Amino acid sequence: MVLQKRLDYGFNGYQVPPTPRATRSARRRGSLKKKIGQNQMCAFDLLAVVAGNLLLEKGSPSSSDAFADKDHCLVVNNTVKNEWQDEEKNMKVEAHDQGNPARSFFVSELVSQGNDQNCSSKELLFAQNEHNLGLASTLAASECAERFDPKLDSKSKNEIGTFASKVEVDSSGYREFNDCKLEGSTKDLIKDESNKSGKVQIGTMANICCFEDPVDWDGKPHALASSDSSAKVPLWGNNISRSSYPTNGDSINVDNRDDDENSSGCTHPSKKKKLFRPAPHIGGRRIRKILASKYWKVAPRLKDVTISNADGADSMPLYHKRKNYYKYQRSERLYPFKKRKHVFCASESNSEGGICNEFISNSLQKGSDGDAAGSTPKKHGAIGVSSSVACQHSSFRPRDSHVKLRIKSFKVPELFIEIPESATVGLLKRTVMEAVTAILGGGLRVGVLLQGKRVCDDNKTLLQTGICHNNRLNALGFSLEPNCSQSPHSLCPGDSPFLIDTPQPVSRYPPVPSLAQKTTCAASAEPHGTDLENLIESDHDSAPSSTDVDKTRNDAKAVIPLPEMNIEALAMVPVHRKSKQSEIVQRRIRRPFSVAEVEALVQAVEKLGTGRWRDVKLRAFDNAKHRTYVDLKDKWKTLVHTARISPQQRRGEPVPQELLDRVLAAHAYWSQQQAKQQPETCLLL
DNA sequence: GTTAGGG
DNA sequence: CCCTAAC
Numbered sequence: 072m073v074l075q076k077r078l079d080y081g082f083n084g085y086q087v088p089p090t091p092r093a094t095r096s097a098r099r100r101g102s103l104k105k106k107i108g109q110n111q112m113c114a115f116d117l118l119a120v121v122a123g124n125l126l127l128e129k130g131s132p133s134s135s136d137a138f139a140d141k142d143h144c145l146v147v148n149n150t151v152k153n154e155w156q157d158e159e160k161n162m163k164v165e166a167h168d169q170g171n172p173a174r175s176f177f178v179s180e181l182v183s184q185g186n187d188q189n190c191s192s193k194e195l196l197f198a199q200n201e202h203n204l205g206l207a208s209t210l211a212a213s214e215c216a217e218r219f220d221p222k223l224d225s226k227s228k229n230e231i232g233t234f235a236s237k238v239e240v241d242s243s244g245y246r247e248f249n250d251c252k253l254e255g256s257t258k259d260l261i262k263d264e265s266n267k268s269g270k271v272q273i274g275t276m277a278n279i280c281c282f283e284d285p286v287d288w289d290g291k292p293h294a295l296a297s298s299d300s301s302a303k304v305p306l307w308g309n310n311i312s313r314s315s316y317p318t319n320g321d322s323i324n325v326d327n328r329d330d331d332e333n334s335s336g337c338t339h340p341s342k343k344k345k346l347f348r349p350a351p352h353i354g355g356r357r358i359r360k361i362l363a364s365k366y367w368k369v370a371p372r373l374k375d376v377t378i379s380n381a382d383g384a385d386s387m388p389l390y391h392k393r394k395n396y397y398k399y400q401r402s403e404r405l406y407p408f409k410k411r412k413h414v415f416c417a418s419e420s421n422s423e424g425g426i427c428n429e430f431i432s433n434s435l436q437k438g439s440d441g442d443a444a445g446s447t448p449k450k451h452g453a454i455g456v457s458s459s460v461a462c463q464h465s466s467f468r469p470r471d472s473h474v475k476l477r478i479k480s481f482k483v484p485e486l487f488i489e490i491p492e493s494a495t496v497g498l499l500k501r502t503v504m505e506a507v508t509a510i511l512g513g514g515l516r517v518g519v520l521l522q523g524k525r526v527c528d529d530n531k532t533l534l535q536t537g538i539c540h541n542n543r544l545n546a547l548g549f550s551l552e553p554n555c556s557q558s559p560h561s562l563c564p565g566d567s568p569f570l571i572d573t574p575q576p577v578s579r580y581p582p583v584p585s586l587a588q589k590t591t592c593a594a595s596a597e598p599h600g601t602d603l604e605n606l607i608e609s610d611h612d613s614a615p616s617s618t619d620v621d622k623t624r625n626d627a628k629a630v631i632p633l634p635e636m637n638i639e640a641l642a643m644v645p646v647h648r649k650s651k652q653s654e655i656v657q658r659r660i661r662r663p664f665s666v667a668e669v670e671a672l673v674q675a676v677e678k679l680g681t682g683r684w685r686d687v688k689l690r691a692f693d694n695a696k697h698r699t700y701v702d703l704k705d706k707w708k709t710l711v712h713t714a715r716i717s718p719q720q721r722r723g724e725p726v727p728q729e730l731l732d733r734v735l736a737a738h739a740y741w742s743q744q745q746a747k748q749q750p751e752t753c754l755l756l
Numbered sequence: 757g758t759t760a761g762g763g
Numbered sequence: 764c765c766c767t768a769a770c
Contacts, residue, residue, distance in 0.1 A: 659764065685758060700758075705764070708761085763766080 474533050478549055520548035662697060664706050669726050672703055672710070673733050680741040681707065710734045 486506050490499055519526040519538075523546070526536055538547060664672070675691035684700035684707075692698040713721055714731035 661764070682759070684760095702764075704759075704761095757770100759770080760768085761766100762768105763764100 474538060476547065518550040520546075520550060522546035523548075659697075663723055666724065666726060666730070668692075668695070668698070669706070669710065669730055672706060673730055673737065676707060676741070677733065677737045680744065681738065682741070682745070707734075707738075711738050714738075 486503070488499075488502055488506050490502050494502075521536060521538060526538075528536075671691040672687065675687040679686050679690065684704040687703050688698065688700035692703060710726070710731070711734055713726060714734045718725075718728075
């Protein structure tokens with residue numbers, strides 16, 4: 072009659088926090104306060120360095136050719152608004168004090184409309200708030216650092232600073248790395264301590280730096296020192312267009328374009344992570360069981376697909392990026408490409424009913440219009456992803472024989488998505504994001520196109536191929552291709568897996584499921600009105616009666632049975648496959664226990680003992696649907712182990728020693744109880 | 757469905 | 764967390 076025995080111990084156990092908690096790693100990463108402090112310093116230094124270099128620049132024209140003919144403008148948090156008009160170049164300082172110093176800042180650089188056809192401005196946005204307070208201030212500085220100068224306290228000058236910074240603009244999988252390393256013996260530190268009008272105050276500014284030409288100012292390749300001031304800047308609408316950068320006093324709209332998902336977007340600690348992983352959709356137990364994790368492994372992933380520069384300067388930021396990625400997602404890195412809800416596959420461009428991703432391509436192209444790049448014609452049903460490359464004239468430097476490239480964007484020519492009409496735009500966005508992520512996250516490799524022709528020989532030097540010539544740089548393109556070695560089943564005839572002009576090459580990557588499969592996989596998700604986070608956290612800490620959650624799960628179930636080929640193409644390679652194995656499984660995400668949960672668990676076990684996990688679950692974790700009693704049992708097991716090892720050996724979020732002591736005590740007590748009872752049972756028998 | 761224990 | 768055996 073009573074299906075679920077309710078235990079009333081007068082103890083509520085672990086109370087699910089109203090706000091889903093990020094995983095441990097995510098929370099750690101989200102220590103905003105620290106970051107802000109660091110950022111402040113970085114930005115401070117940055118502006119100082121910029122000013123210093125500007126001054127140096129003025130003084131010694133030969134100091135940096137990469138820097139000589141460009142305007143740079145920095146936008147910083149400020150409390151004043153100044154505007155200068157230069158007869159040749161615009162220069163502006165505009166600031167709006169939001170009353171929230173360090174809440175937001177904006178840095179931008181404008182490149183003067185000089186001879187450089189690639190003149191552009193990069194804009195980095197960092198909104199250090201969760202409510203889109205908007206841009207705090209802008210400050211645009213031209214080459215004339217002296218304009219700052221009179222406004223500076225003399226004593227604030229000549230402070231020394233060595234600066235290294237990395238900025239990653241993260242825009243929904245489209246990432247751009249802008250590195251700058253500024254070094255100089257003398258940097259002028261711009262400082263305003265008095266808040267007088269006309270002064271530039273940057274003390275509250277968080278860090279950001281971005282320079283058009285990442286060629287370091289000292290002329291040497293970047294070594295990108297410690298990333299002590301690296302900042303990740305999720306920039307949802309990556310196309311805050313360079314051209315639209317307001318140079319005439321227009322207020323800058325820092326709101327990203329993804330209105331329905333950005334409400335807390337830019338700096339939310341866990342937000343970024345979610346950008347790179349589709350929402351989890353836990354399938355049915357059955358599916359899960361079939362999908363034994365041991366049958367899959369994650370193919371090496373090429374996630375950092377958008378590279379701002381191809382010279383050595385990139386390796387470091389990429390490395391850092393990846394490092395960070397793994398650092399923070401180590402526990403869940405299997406996750407993004409296992410959780411798949413919708414079908415996305417390359418397909419004929421005339422696929423009906425499908426929603427093609429033209430907007431993606433377009434939006435990416437926006438950022439690179441004018442680029443003479445080998446783009447993949449869509450009609451080809453091209454495999455892989457092509458890119459636009461802008462080669463910078465100024466970046467080719469014979470003196471060090473380095474070829475510097477900037478890949479402005481990769482295009483995703485053919486992406487097929489099915490989504491019900493009733494889906495929300497937000498869901499559509501997420502779906503596209505998933506698809507893009509899947510593509511990018513798959514075992515990809517980079518192909519090189521030169522004047523539309525694929526460069527096959529990896530052993531050729533750039534010199535041999537002519538890539539080092541400026542005129543050919545313009546015709547240089549990059550593509551993302553399925554990595555054949557990772558995906559044994561993806562057909563890779565010869566060396567030209569993409570740009571195939573036949574009607575059917577689309578089936579190669581990702582392999583197109585049969586029509587029936589497609590139907591099966593068609594997204595049937597209903598508009599849940601939830602954001603990505605909710606989707607992700609849906610079964611996280613849900614309330615017992617959350618219908619939405621269940622709906623989500625059901626929907627997910629409906630679309631989970633992806634054809635294995637799809638998954639395979641997406642990221643994972645079956646290590647070995649059981650002959651009958653045709654379904655796909657996904658491992659539950661790892662959800663480290665919080666201290667609060669541990670506390671609840673300990674308390675429950677103290678009361679109930681170690682052999683009544685179901686009761687423990689009902690008592691202390693009834694609301695935490697994602698915690699099964701098996702989980703609790705396992706956690707207890709690990710807790711006991713943790714308590715026994717030395718603190719140095721412990722990993723993860725530290726559990727208070729007091730709790731661990733209780734764990735040991737309880738464990739000992741209940742073990743003893745069991746030992747006592749054991750003979751009794753024997754006696755009874 | 758639960759519990760216990762190995763992986 | 765997963766899986767399986769045993770109950």
